[in-house]
Amino acid sequence: MIRRRRRPSVATDPFQPVVPTIPRARTEPVAIxxxxxxxxxxxxxxxxxxxxxxxxxxxxxxxxxxxxxxxxEAREPSIGARAGASIVSERSDITDRAGRVLATNVVATALYAQPHLMVDPVAAAEGLARVFPDMDADVWSRRFQSGSKFFWIKGNISPEQQQAVHDLGEPGLLFGEREMRLYPNGPLASHVLGGARYGEQDVRAAEIKGIAGVEAVFDDYLRDPAQQGAPLRLSIDLSVQTALEQVLSGGMRLMNAKGAAAILMDVHTGEVVALASLPDFDPNDRPRAAIEGDPADSPLFNRAVQGVYELGSTFKIFTAAQSLELGLTNAGTMVNTQGPLRQGRHRIRDFHDYGPRLSVTDVIVKSSNIGTARMALDIGAKRQQDFLRALGFFEPTAIELTEAPGARPLVPTRWPEISTMTISYGHGLSASPLHLAQGYASLLNGGTRVRPTLLARSAVPDPGARVVSTRVSAEARHMLRQVVMRGTASMGEVPGYQVGGKTGTADKPKHTGGYWDDKVITTFASVFPAQDPKFVLVVTLDEPEIDAAGERRRTAGWTAVPVASEITARVGPLLGMRPDFDPAQDAFGAYLTQAGLR
Structure with a gap:
C-alpha cells in the first residue's frame, strides 16, 4: 500500500490576518x-x-x-372678456318658398374702447370722428377721460372703417368679432321680416333677438339649437314680392298717394305669396318708432295688417252673397234703388242715379248703396253680424306677425238699423286689407273659411268651416267678373286672366277722430282667374289723386284698379299661370251657362 505524502500545512495564527496573494502586474505596453x-x-x-x-x-x-x-387682416386681442364666457349667437336662416334667402347671419366686427389703455384719448376721439362723421369728438373725448374702463362705440363696422380705425394706432381702440343679422334684399318684404337686434352681448359674441315681424314671432324657433340650423321657410315668393313692390311703388307715385298696401294670397291654402306696405324700411338699419303724431306716418306701420279702414263698396259682395245664401234673392231679382233712402235723420244716396230698379247683379256692377242697404234690411242685423263673424271680421287675423293681434276690426258697440245699412256697403265697420283678403278668399274659393298664413304649406289643408254654398260662391264670382267687364273696375281687365273684383272708396278717418273732407282710402279686391280662382289680390291706396279725363280723380276705379291690373299682369306668369284667351266669349260666363247657374 502506497501512501501519498501529505503536503505540510501552513501553520496559521488565528490572530494574524491572512494576506492575499496579488498577482504581479503585466509590464508589457497595450496597443490603442x-x-x-x-x-x-x-x-x-x-x-x-x-x-x-x-x-x-x-x-x-x-x-x-x-x-x-x-x-x-389686422386684429386686436379681445381684452376683458370673461374666461370661458360663451353667448349662443347662431340663428337659423329665413327663406322664401323656393329656398331663396331672406335673412341670414354673417360675421361682423364690433368696435369698443378701453380708455385706460389709451395713449392719447383726445386724439382717439378726434380720429374716430373723422372715420365716423356721426360721432362728436368733444363728447367722446370727455367720455374717454371720465374714468370708465369700457365703452361700446359701434356694433358693426365695415372692413374699410376697421382699417381706418386700426391706422389710428391707438391701443385702447379694440375690435371684436360677432355675428350680425343680414337681410340681403334690403327693404324687400321688410314688414314681413320685421327685424332683429342684439340682446346679451360681450366683445366676442352677441345674442340676436327678433323684435318685429316673423323674426319676433318665430324667435324661439330661430334660436333653438335643436333645429340644427334648419331654415324657416315662408310662403312668400321672392320674385312675386319683388314685382308686386315695384308696381305698387310706381303706382303710389303716379297716383300721388301718401301710402299703399297690397296682399296676394292663395284662396285655397291661405298662403300669403306677397305682402307689401309702403313706405317701407330697411331691416338692416331699422328706424326708431315714432313717439308722436299719426302712427300711420311711420315707415314701420304695416298698412296691410295694422291699418284698419272703412273699406267701402268692397263689402257689397258680402251682402249680395248672404242674400243669395238665405234665398231672399237670386242674381236676377230686381231691387228697389229709388233714392234717397231715409233712415231717421240719415239719408243714403248713390254716386249716380241708377233708376228705380236694378237686378242684384247690377247692384254690384253699378255699386248701388241704396240697393245694397235694402238687401241688408231684409237680412237683418243679427244674421248680418253672424255672417261677417264667420268671415273673420270680428277678430284679429291669425297671420304670424307681431302686429296682427292688435289689429282688431272696429265694429259698433250698438248695431241699429242704420249700422246694418251702412255696413252693408262698407261704412261703419273698419278692418284691415288682410281681413278683406281673407273674407274674399273664403267667399270665392267655393265657400269655405280660409285663414292667412306666412308659412309655406307642404300640402293643401283640410277645408275650413263652410260660409256659403258652392253655388253662391260661383254666382258671387260671376258678379265680380261683371264688375270688371262692364262696371266700376273696367280698367282692371287683364287679357287671359279673367279677373273679377270690386272697388271701394271711403272717406279717410283722422287719428284724432272724425273724417277728412277731401281725403279717401281707395281699395280694389280682386280674384283671378274668376272661373277657377287661384289667388286673391287686394290693393289699397292712401290719399290718391290723379288728373284724368280732364278732372281730378280720387275714386278706386281710377286709382287702385289700374295698379292692381298691372300687378296681376306682372305676377301671373311668375306664378306659373298660363293666360287663357277666348276671343269668342267670356269663358266664365260660358261655364255658368253650361252649369245652369244663369
Missing amino acids: PREAPERVRLRAERRLKFTAACFLVGFAAIGLKMGAISAS
Missing part, C-alpha cells in the same frame, strides 16, 4: 486602435450639415409665420 483621419473628417462634416439644416428649418418656419402675419 487609431481611426483614419479621413473618417474623422467625414463625421465632422455630417455634424456640421445637420446643425446647418436645423437652423435653416427654424429660420424658414419663422419666416413663413411672419409672412402669414403680415398678409393677414
Whole structure:
C-alpha cells in the first residue's frame, strides 16, 4: 500500500490576518486602435450639415409665420372678456318658398374702447370722428377721460372703417368679432321680416333677438339649437314680392298717394305669396318708432295688417252673397234703388242715379248703396253680424306677425238699423286689407273659411268651416267678373286672366277722430282667374289723386284698379299661370251657362 505524502500545512495564527496573494502586474505596453483621419473628417462634416439644416428649418418656419402675419387682416386681442364666457349667437336662416334667402347671419366686427389703455384719448376721439362723421369728438373725448374702463362705440363696422380705425394706432381702440343679422334684399318684404337686434352681448359674441315681424314671432324657433340650423321657410315668393313692390311703388307715385298696401294670397291654402306696405324700411338699419303724431306716418306701420279702414263698396259682395245664401234673392231679382233712402235723420244716396230698379247683379256692377242697404234690411242685423263673424271680421287675423293681434276690426258697440245699412256697403265697420283678403278668399274659393298664413304649406289643408254654398260662391264670382267687364273696375281687365273684383272708396278717418273732407282710402279686391280662382289680390291706396279725363280723380276705379291690373299682369306668369284667351266669349260666363247657374 502506497501512501501519498501529505503536503505540510501552513501553520496559521488565528490572530494574524491572512494576506492575499496579488498577482504581479503585466509590464508589457497595450496597443490603442487609431481611426483614419479621413473618417474623422467625414463625421465632422455630417455634424456640421445637420446643425446647418436645423437652423435653416427654424429660420424658414419663422419666416413663413411672419409672412402669414403680415398678409393677414389686422386684429386686436379681445381684452376683458370673461374666461370661458360663451353667448349662443347662431340663428337659423329665413327663406322664401323656393329656398331663396331672406335673412341670414354673417360675421361682423364690433368696435369698443378701453380708455385706460389709451395713449392719447383726445386724439382717439378726434380720429374716430373723422372715420365716423356721426360721432362728436368733444363728447367722446370727455367720455374717454371720465374714468370708465369700457365703452361700446359701434356694433358693426365695415372692413374699410376697421382699417381706418386700426391706422389710428391707438391701443385702447379694440375690435371684436360677432355675428350680425343680414337681410340681403334690403327693404324687400321688410314688414314681413320685421327685424332683429342684439340682446346679451360681450366683445366676442352677441345674442340676436327678433323684435318685429316673423323674426319676433318665430324667435324661439330661430334660436333653438335643436333645429340644427334648419331654415324657416315662408310662403312668400321672392320674385312675386319683388314685382308686386315695384308696381305698387310706381303706382303710389303716379297716383300721388301718401301710402299703399297690397296682399296676394292663395284662396285655397291661405298662403300669403306677397305682402307689401309702403313706405317701407330697411331691416338692416331699422328706424326708431315714432313717439308722436299719426302712427300711420311711420315707415314701420304695416298698412296691410295694422291699418284698419272703412273699406267701402268692397263689402257689397258680402251682402249680395248672404242674400243669395238665405234665398231672399237670386242674381236676377230686381231691387228697389229709388233714392234717397231715409233712415231717421240719415239719408243714403248713390254716386249716380241708377233708376228705380236694378237686378242684384247690377247692384254690384253699378255699386248701388241704396240697393245694397235694402238687401241688408231684409237680412237683418243679427244674421248680418253672424255672417261677417264667420268671415273673420270680428277678430284679429291669425297671420304670424307681431302686429296682427292688435289689429282688431272696429265694429259698433250698438248695431241699429242704420249700422246694418251702412255696413252693408262698407261704412261703419273698419278692418284691415288682410281681413278683406281673407273674407274674399273664403267667399270665392267655393265657400269655405280660409285663414292667412306666412308659412309655406307642404300640402293643401283640410277645408275650413263652410260660409256659403258652392253655388253662391260661383254666382258671387260671376258678379265680380261683371264688375270688371262692364262696371266700376273696367280698367282692371287683364287679357287671359279673367279677373273679377270690386272697388271701394271711403272717406279717410283722422287719428284724432272724425273724417277728412277731401281725403279717401281707395281699395280694389280682386280674384283671378274668376272661373277657377287661384289667388286673391287686394290693393289699397292712401290719399290718391290723379288728373284724368280732364278732372281730378280720387275714386278706386281710377286709382287702385289700374295698379292692381298691372300687378296681376306682372305676377301671373311668375306664378306659373298660363293666360287663357277666348276671343269668342267670356269663358266664365260660358261655364255658368253650361252649369245652369244663369
